[in-house]
Amino acid sequence: MRHIGLIGLGAMGLGMAQSLRRAGHHVHVHDVRAQACSAFAADGGNACASPAEVAAACDIVVSVVVNAAQTEQVLFGDNGAAAAMRPGSLFVMCSTVDPNWSxxxxxxxxxxxxxYLDAPISGGAAKAASGQMTMMTAGRPQAYAKADGVLEAMAAKVYRLGDRAGNGSKVKIINQLLAGVHIAAAAEAMALGLREGVDAVALYEVITHSAGNSWMFENRMAHVLAGDYTPLSAVDIFVKDLGLVLDTARATKFPLPLSATAHQMFMQASAAGHGREDDSAVIKIFPGITLPGDGS
Structure with a gap:
């Protein structure tokens, strides 16, 4: 039983904190939403008022915030974790970021x-809650030794991709390339079906049992059928992540035509006011269709 800190109780972070507690660890948490910390503490966790308070209680701090800017704030902002961490402590960074920054x-x-461990994550809220998500990690041997058993408490698959930070984030943005393109393609296919008058439920049933299926079609188009755009992963996440993909490729003049198109689709959805909706809301950019649950 170890004292583990986790900062960021969002869709993924909460499940990860629950998995750590289920594994028997003492879990200290912080989130900008005080009620999220209080709810976790009510179930047996430890709520902390700042990243520094988390760091002072733990020798491993896991950060599950949105981006590099928020990670900087967690570490080096007011009451940041870095100044409070004891020498030899470990910081595990789970955000999707520029590999060079990591x-x-x-x-x-x-x-x-x-x-430090460069340790982006994938799998969604349900897999995070069950400890079945994937971690794409890279870091020095001493960092892995410090994390022994902790990563495995949160993830079913922990990939070790190098002995210096960066490769974990490179593999994550490649995953995000595929995820973003697949969501955009799924939305385009469903939109065409709706425009052509195909029953949406029937289309979903056929595609999910045919060669054209993808995990993203099956998962995200279920949100569209339900008319539920509650953000498990928001449109603006893919504005950011596909932007990172394109920035990485641009540095070496590597062409990514599908990624660029998908990025523009998410940008269009965000500009239309859907940025904080579920990423499946990218389907709302297509004209002349009536979406399930939409009376218009």
């Missing part, structure tokens, strides 16, 4: 005597 963060923390 590699640089490893060096910055090493200068303070801190260990």
């Amino acid at each position: 590699a640089a963060l490893e060096d910055r923390l090493a200068q303070q005597g801190l260990l």
Whole structure:
């Protein structure tokens, strides 16, 4: 039983904290939403008022925030974790970020005597809650030694992709390339079916039992059929993530035509006011269709 800190109780972070507690660890949490911390504490966790308070209680801190800017705030902002972490402590970064930024963060923390794992995650809220998600990790051997057993408490698959930070984030943005393109393609296919007057439920049933199916079609188009755009992963997440994909490729002049098109589709949905809706709301950019649950 170890004292593990987790910062960011969103769709993924809450499930990860629950998995750590289920594995027998003492879990100390912080989130900008005080009620999220209080709810976790009511079930047996430990609520902390700041990242620094989490870091002072733990020698492993897991960060599950949205992006690099929020990670910077967690570490180096007011009451940040970095200043409160003891030498030899480990910071596990689970956000989708620029791989070069992640590699640089490893060096910055090493200068303070801190260990670092580049450890983006995938699988969605349900897999996070059941401890069945995937972690794409890279870091120094000492960081893995410190994390022994902790990563496995949160994830069914923990891939070790290198002995320096960066490769975990590279593999994650490639995953996001596929995820974003698949969601955009699924939305386009469903939109065409609706425009052509095909019954949406019948179309979904046929495609999910045919060669054209994908995990994203099956998962996200179920949201469309339900008319439920509650954000498990928002449109703006793919504005960010596909932007990272394109930035990475642009640095070496590598063409990504499908990624660029999908990025523009998510940008269009965000510009139309759907940025905080579920990423399946990218289907709302298509004209002349009536979506399930939409009386218009």
